[in-house]
Amino acid sequence: MATVSTGLPLGGVAVQKEESAADQVSQWTLMRWRFMQNRLSVGALVVLILMYLTAAVAPFLSPNDYNELDTDHAFAAPTRIKLVHGWPSVCPLTQTLDPDHFKWVYEADCERAVPIRLFVHGAKHRLLGLIPTDVHLFGVVDVPPPAEAAPSASKTAAKDSVASLLAGLGGQNVAGAASAQAETKAEKPPRLFFFGADQQGRDLFSRVLEGSRVSLTIGIVGVIFSLIIGSLLGAFSGYMGGVVDNAIQRTIEIIRAVPTLPLWAAFAAALPRTTTVTQRYLLITIVLSLVGWTGLARELRGKVLAYRALDYIAAARLAGSSHLRIVLSHMLPNAASHIIVIATLAVPYSILGETSLSFLGLGMLPPAVSWGVLLRDTQQIQSVLIHPWMLLPAVPVILAVACFFLLGDGLRDAIDPYS
Amino acid sequence: MLNFLIRRVSFMVISMIAISILSFVLIELPPGSAIEVKLQQLRQQGGDMTAEQVRGLEERYGIHDPIQVKYWKWISRAVKGDFGQSFQLDRPVKSLIWARLGFSVLLSSFALVFSWGLSIPLGVYSATHRYTLPDYVIQVLQFVGVAIPQFLLALLLLVLASRAFNQEVGTLFSQQFKNAPWSLPRLLDFLRHVWIPVVVLAVGGTAGLTRIMRANLLDVLGQQYVQTARSKGVAEHIVIWKHAVRNALHPLIMALGTTLPLLISGEVIISIVLNLPTTGPMYLQALLNKDMYLAVAFLLMLSLMLLIGNLLADILLAWVDPRVRLE
């Protein structure tokens, strides 16, 4: 009976591990796959990319020049967009002083509503810092009001909207008082203030866009500075060991023994005040990095120490590799993913640091614009109570910081699925 | 244990010396000596000093001394509690800082206790109810808590407090208790005011600590000794609270090393926003006015506060984990 075979054909087939696509790919590809599965982190990455793109073309996206003063619109509330003939439009405002509460009140005149147009001509700027142009993605251009656009129904609607607008301002019903003087300054061109205007009537939305250029980049530039110092010293410390390691580690501990913000503040206060915006920007990143490098250095040192003990490093030495080759072709590629994660998680602290310093008046200084500088206006609490939109620059701060944390978390899970 | 303490304390001393040198550099860093600043102010107000007076001041602050002598003069007085004169306020620094430091310590400690008391149960719940709705909610709140700048949270609560609770803000006491001696009503009044800064301070810390607690507890729950405890027949809640949480506390206490600096930083910034009578506002004013002797005294004291906090954390760690004790 030939019922029992040698078992070889059977064994030969089934014994092999199932070949899957995962067997052929590198660690980087595996990480990308794992990262892509984390929808929250991918979402955060998309949001961040959009924010940086926005910052890159900020003037193009701004309807107004961020520095244009307009005392006629001091503390104007966020503009209400009305649909006129199915097209989003803006109503011109008239400014009056409310003598009882000693503040500006505005009334919208929606009979002369002006449509928001795409690709309008406005203030000159350089697209991406290169192409000079005066085209903006959207904005309002003052055009004479269409004569027929004044049915009574729309007028009542306008009244209502004015009332609620004013309710948003301070809760007082001043609509009646204001309407009496409605016609006094009718020639003013209407303005588009998505986020309202500040004390000098500058468009907060445009200022937030402009501020994102400083706030979003200062975080990254600061972390790059920290990374350069931190990775050099950290890797050096871990690889050399001994006295060098000891000295660097003690230095880090001492720097970390000083409370971060007061130290930043002290350094920032010691900076000269008569600098250009660019100089100030660089000095602030350096101040942030002076403290920031310690965390990076410490984590990197830990990684290097862990790698140094691994057998594949010993094997590389036995293969005849030089120290430089070991660092470049074994340690760095392995540490790279960790460095990326550590850096990603350090960026939000840098952003918060700049925002806090500027908020205190120690970071970026006007005329420079950053989210912190914009938020400095909220220090007068009474003003915030009346003009709550002054807090709006905080929204992008929170969004950016939260997205960086989410991104960092997702990256960490992707490189280290078991921890 | 004694050895351990001696080691930590001697590290503290070395750190303080290093920080004092750093601080001294900060005093010297701004262009122009403090006296010149003062003189300028006087001249702006129309006054002036005689050359004699100027020389006297220069003598006192050792303007023409070599730097190490200057440092030595300054530090030997600072050790005795004499941090020099505040030019801005024209008073000795030491008369200005102590009361404010006291409130800072009080606020920070309240916030620390508050955030620990909140983050441990939250972290435990989150870790033991993984992938449930409350766990996700807690995790989302963590992200928000970490992402909101503290000054902003202070502002928001301020708005909320004055709008919704109609509470006066920007102080730790009502008007009638401001300068009154301590009494029970004053204490109650204090507690009624102190909650805003404490909540603000605690939020960021709580978010971070909950994250750490959750991750560590998950780690510990995978350990063999947790299974050992279960295999003895220990009830699940005792397994978690007695056997697992106690071990998960170790990294939480270690995290104080990063929590405390954030706490003190936060305290400084929200005090500025809320205009509390703590170190923050005066420190900021001193920095903005280059009143460096005053500023540096604050910086030194805040650092000392942090170092003492870290020392206490180390002692706590040794108490919680016997392995550290015998190291």
Next chain:
Amino acid sequence: MIDTQRTRDDGSTDRSDRIGARNLLEVTGLKKHFPIHGGLLGRLRGYVRAVDGVDLFIREGETLGLVGESGCGKSTAGRTIIRLYDVTDGEIVFHDPMLGKIHLERAGTAELRRVWMSMQMIFQDPFSSLDPRMSVGRIVAEPLVVNKIARGSELRDRVAQVLTAVGLRPEHVSRYPHAFSGGQRQRIGIARALAMSPKLIICDEPVSALDVSVQAQVLNLLEDLQNEFDLTYLFIAHDLSVVDHISDRVAVMYVGYVVEVAPTEELFRNPKMPYTEALIGAIPPPNPRLRSRPVKLPGEVPSPANPPSGCYFHPRCQYAQDVCKVERPPLRQVSPGHYAACHFAETLSLRGIPTLTSAVPAVTMATASSVTPTPAAPAVP
């Protein structure tokens, strides 16, 4: 490959014709002490005497087993011999086929790189010994590339050749370590060690991280490769059965030094050092009918940071005399080829494995007698 060996009656192979008379490696008085730092300023507090006087030699073509319990310094000894660590004291003489006689203990970096072409290492952990970011091809090719030995198609051929030799397929070059099982990873590590056609390979517990059935595959592979490429092994392990199986001679270590060296058969049958006796006696024989425990070794291995006086084994030795407490016995030749570090090596009569036949476990006899299983295969339904 096996047919080149004569098979003896007991199933062992006689390898006397493949072992040369020349020593390939001679180690004398090798010491490796690791400093213990403590305190705030990292003051020196003492030394861990990981390796504290190792004497051994390895003949060309043989396998020398190095056994001992965890913490006895056997791995450190291996890594110091290959100069992954600096030497605290002692001599390591390597007779390099190309460079001639070399004193490794004072060799410089450039010299070491040349020595490493003929002296390689296989590591214990199949996971941490392969760079996860490198493909198998790059891992195996690295020594050839770094030493500029081969490039282009020559390099590819050599890598394919080595991979085939260890039982992997040449098309595996583009895969990454994570795609392989523990046993396969160990084969990659062996291929990397083989790439330079070394003379001596230090095997640092190459099978102890593997599952039992995979362990046999790797042991067989090592034996095949030794025959095929004329390799010499220093085989470091804690499992006496494995060492017994693969070694021609065995050295036993205890707390940093070698206490006994002898041909395998001689060592296991006729140990001359009480520790060796205890070690052999502690192995549970895979025979349920042999449940007696002749030697019970009390106590625990002392710390190499604070070893006892005299003979390090004396506190646990049932034969210890006063002299053992004060004087550390040197490793000396007791009978031809048998070295022991014991004051009473000649007088003690110690027990090894009783005799070869009775110690052959029931398993092997049973399987040998049951070439055909009792019940035969059934008919296919």
Next chain:
Amino acid sequence: MVTTSAVAEAKVSANGQVDNVIELEDLHVHFHTKLGVVRAVNGVTLEIPRGKVVGVVGESGCGKSQTAFAIMQLVPPPGRIVAGKIVLYPKNGPPVNVLRYDRNSDEMRAIRGGHVSMIFQEPMTALNPVYPVGDQIMEAILLHQTTDKKEAAARAVDILGKVGLPNPKRLLGTYPHELSGGMRQRAMIALALSCTPDLLLADEPTTALDVTTQAQILDVMRELQAEIGMSILFVTHNLGVIAQMADEVAVMYLGQLVERAPVEELFDEPRHPYTRALMRSIPHLGTPRHARLNVIEGGLPNQYSQVPGCAFHPRCPVAQPGLCDVYQPALRPVTPTVEVSCFLYHNLDGTPVAAPTQTASSGTGPPLGDALPA
């Protein structure tokens, strides 16, 4: 403590005496992961006789540890006991169907530590580092035996002495990290035996130890087993340890039992092809030096895949195509004391294979012992 609903239908032997301490019936433990279902224990039926040591042998991942965890209802998540029956027969008291209880119920906790206890592979991590050894032992005693702290301490000292730890009184206040690996494993044994359980689950208790320490620990376990009279489920992959410790042996492969036999019979004549291959692949002291070891070709299949037919057939040298790769053999008696799940010994319908023939070696070579020295 035992509710009537949980009183199991006791499996009673012919003379009306229950002589097993525990009976597992068709136990299934599955791990549901993102990548698929891992069937860690896949239909295990096993009885442990009172006062006896049953050794479970197998390679890593064969489900031997999870079987032990299942008895305690302590399978770590995402693992779950999906089917099967576990009946425990305590020394005093009615039989209990363990799986009827919720894993966090009071009844289950009374069983854990009280009737069944466990020791683990890693002595370094099995004890809680922040509590003294004494506290950890007393915790178990206070849960199951007495509420008097003094008495608990006395019992703890007693049991610490019994496992051969010097100065047991002082040990009460000692922390685990102050003990060596061997001493920790002794302390762990003391903890497990402190409440004189009916059954001890020993999950590779000596694997992480050196041979000389292993010998000491095995001695202690043997002595205490004789003294307390408990049963032991001894999980290991070391055949030497099994030969020394077990009365009966169960061999596991991929979550299933492939062979059960008294220890001497198993070592005399291993029957299942996997058992044979496993036993011959491990070198022993005194086996022929340098000879080729028998290897089990190939490796374990992907843990998420289900092998059709006999789980071992892809690696089996005597697998019969059309039979072994299609039908799953059941564990059936071959002799009165030995059970094997293999079609070499019984037909598809369960009847024993009629007569020994030479078919097994009619292939290209002798299927078993092919590489054995003559």
